[in-house]
Amino acid sequence: MAQEIERKFLVTDVAWRQYAKGTLYRQGYVPTQNGTTVRARVVGDRGYLTIKGPTNGVSRQEFEYHIPLADAETMLADLCQPPLIEKWRYRINVGSHLWEIDEFLGDNAGLVMAEVELESETEIFDLPPWAGAEVSHDARYYNSNLAKTPYRSWPKEISATDVSCPE
Amino acid sequence: MAQEIERKFLVTDVAWRQYAKGTLYRQGYVPTQNGTTVRARVVGDRGYLTIKGPTNGVSRQEFEYHIPLADAETMLADLCQPPLIEKWRYRINVGSHLWEIDEFLGDNAGLVMAEVELESETEIFDLPPWAGAEVSHDARYYNSNLAKTPYRSWPKEISATDVSCPE
Numbered sequence: 001m002a003q004e005i006e007r008k009f010l011v012t013d014v015a016w017r018q019y020a021k022g023t024l025y026r027q028g029y030v031p032t033q034n035g036t037t038v039r040a041r042v043v044g045d046r047g048y049l050t051i052k053g054p055t056n057g058v059s060r061q062e063f064e065y066h067i068p069l070a071d072a073e074t075m076l077a078d079l080c081q082p083p084l085i086e087k088w089r090y091r092i093n094v095g096s097h098l099w100e101i102d103e104f105l106g107d108n109a110g111l112v113m114a115e116v117e118l119e120s121e122t123e124i125f126d127l128p129p130w131a132g133a134e135v136s137h138d139a140r141y142y143n144s145n146l147a148k149t150p151y152r153s154w155p156k157e158i159s160a161t162d163v164s165c166p167e
Numbered sequence: 168m169a170q171e172i173e174r175k176f177l178v179t180d181v182a183w184r185q186y187a188k189g190t191l192y193r194q195g196y197v198p199t200q201n202g203t204t205v206r207a208r209v210v211g212d213r214g215y216l217t218i219k220g221p222t223n224g225v226s227r228q229e230f231e232y233h234i235p236l237a238d239a240e241t242m243l244a245d246l247c248q249p250p251l252i253e254k255w256r257y258r259i260n261v262g263s264h265l266w267e268i269d270e271f272l273g274d275n276a277g278l279v280m281a282e283v284e285l286e287s288e289t290e291i292f293d294l295p296p297w298a299g300a301e302v303s304h305d306a307r308y309y310n311s312n313l314a315k316t317p318y319r320s321w322p323k324e325i326s327a328t329d330v331s332c333p334e
Contacts, residue, residue: 030199036198063234
């Protein structure tokens with residue numbers, strides 16, 4: 001079991017695209033009731049099952065297991081609530097921290113979010129120029145909630161600024 | 168992923184006690200919403216995480232993974248809805264089938280249930296003399312429901328016959 005401590009930011013420009021190649025992620029959630037999330041994920045030819053406890057500030061308990069790809073695919077198809085989350089993930093080092101930028105597809109297209117994993121809730125880190133408003137505490141941006149209420153269904157006035165992508 | 172096909176019976180006498188030693192099981196469930204169950208289990212010094220799909224007749228999809236004991240213990244303590252299920256499990260071969268008898272403890276004390284796993288829903292099997300009424304289709308007897316509405320809380324008139332245990 002790991003303690004996951006992370007902070008999340010909307011991404012406001014596209015300069016980060018020059019720093020990393022994307023990896024396609026597909027994931028879904030078994031509907032749960034107590035703030036625990038049960039996630040099946042496929043990354044390339046690898047399957048994962050992840051259980052996360054309720055969020056406490058910017059921390060939560062996380063249990064992640066590598067599982068057979070076929071199991072993860074069956075869970076996504078049969079046990080997870082549609083729509084699935086599909087996104088390109090980009091990993092970029094900024095100072096001494098690894099940032100992950102998620103560029104969402106499908107029902108969440110238009111949303112780009114960056115997160116940095118920390119050792120403690122009070123850890124100092126460099127904020128890259130492409131990181132915009134912090135949304136760590138906004139539950140709408142949890143991936144598990146984006147699977148229930150996708151970004152494209154949000155009322156226009158509360159949507160984050162779309163990132164337009166140059167050709 | 169396996170397909171779990173099993174039939175369950177109440178146990179009406181104690182003759183089975185002479186055939187097997189018990190193993191203590193502790194398990195709990197992450198509260199879910201769509202008939203999927205997410206179970207953490209500790210058997211001796213081994214931890215397991217099991218995801219089961221919704222029941223279809225007497226069949227359901229089952230995904231079981233061995234996980235670190237400490238992970239399973241933390242899930243039981245922090246993520247599973249109390250009360251936990253605690254039971255002694257006894258394994259007994261009857262004809263060509265393995266039966267598992269569960270003698271429940273704690274809030275489910277008094278309930279003894281036997282189940283046999285089958286290859287197909289129509290498979291023939293020997294019914295041992297200590298197997299009573301079939302409860303395969305009675306959702307009250309699902310372990311996940313016994314964690315929510317334990318046997319001891321059932322109205323007396325719908326309780327199964329208690330098995331009295333000789334000294």
